[in-house]
Amino acid sequence: MFVPVLPTQRDKSHTHTQRLYLNIADQLSALIQSQNMNPGHRLPAERDLALQFDVSRQTVREALIALEVSGSVEIRPGSGVYVLKSDRIKNSLLLEDAPGPFEIMEARLLIEGEAAALAAQRISNEELLKLKTYLNQMSKLVEQNQIKEAELFDGKFHQLIAHASRNSAIFTMVEWLWALRESSEISRLFTEKVRQHGANPNIKAHEELYQMLSRRDSEGARKVMHEHLSQVTETYALSLAD
The missing domain is CATH 1.20.120.530 (GntR ligand-binding domain-like)
Known part of the structure; x- marks a missing residue:
């Protein structure tokens, strides 16, 4: 049976555009660091982040998921998104090149x-x-x-x-x-x-x-x-x- 070449299987040696939600996750991670946000600091609401970065709320959601997976933030439904640590997002996620x-x-x-x-x-x-x-x-x-x-x-x-x-x-x-x-x-x-x-x-x-x-x-x-x-x-x- 024909097996498609998945995006995660592509040769990483060529130049490719980083997915938008990962780009926003990287920018958010840098923002947490530059503003010295301590653990427990609550990030702005999703709608405000969408306006700040001029992207859709879906893109912000996926960026926040990437940050949570990376261990940088904790998403508490009904409460907000809180900083856990100020480390930069994991390179393995930024290079993953997979849809959110x-x-x-x-x-x-x-x-x-x-x-x-x-x-x-x-x-x-x-x-x-x-x-x-x-x-x-x-x-x-x-x-x-x-x-x-x-x-x-x-x-x-x-x-x-x-x-x-x-x-x-x-x-x-x-x-x-x-x-x-x-x-x-x-x-x-x-x-x-x-x-x-x-x-x-x-x-x-x-x-x-x-x-x-x-x-x-x-x-x-x-x-x-x-x-x-x-x-x-x-x-x-x-x-x-x-």
Whole structure:
């Protein structure tokens, strides 16, 4: 099978533009140092940082995630972002060259809804049976509070839908976006943070999606997938709300 060259696999010897959220994270780290912010100092609100750096709030969110992963700040939902130490952000993160968690979710929103719509028209009965098996495994593991294990079947469920679209370009992109959850240090540690805040795979949404695919309801599958991923993105945002 064709294996795409992921951004994290590219030859780093060539010149590339640093991702915007990592550039903002580096600037924030420098700001913490230059202003001698002590541990416990509260950073300005997300909206104020977005205005200060003239970027979107999503970019600021991902920059703050990078700083938290680096150990420079602590994000306390409902309270704010607090300095832990004034060290510069880890070089390994700045060189990672991977999309941030919100960029990944935005891409999934754009791609997986259409993948589900195509899959509803093209999925085989065998694939539907396999989807049901993944759903049952996911549900059982969530009931047993084995969330990390349940997420493995969550990934299998979504990637099988992409495969059932019968579009190899879509499947390759979806497979890569899911792989980033583990291959990207920022995404991996942020996923763990969200998990610790009690986020579980949404069994009801997956059941509704399975039903739409079983009925060969293309529009229904697109709608349910979009609503499901929008809810996941909202959960991500709540874990950072100040």
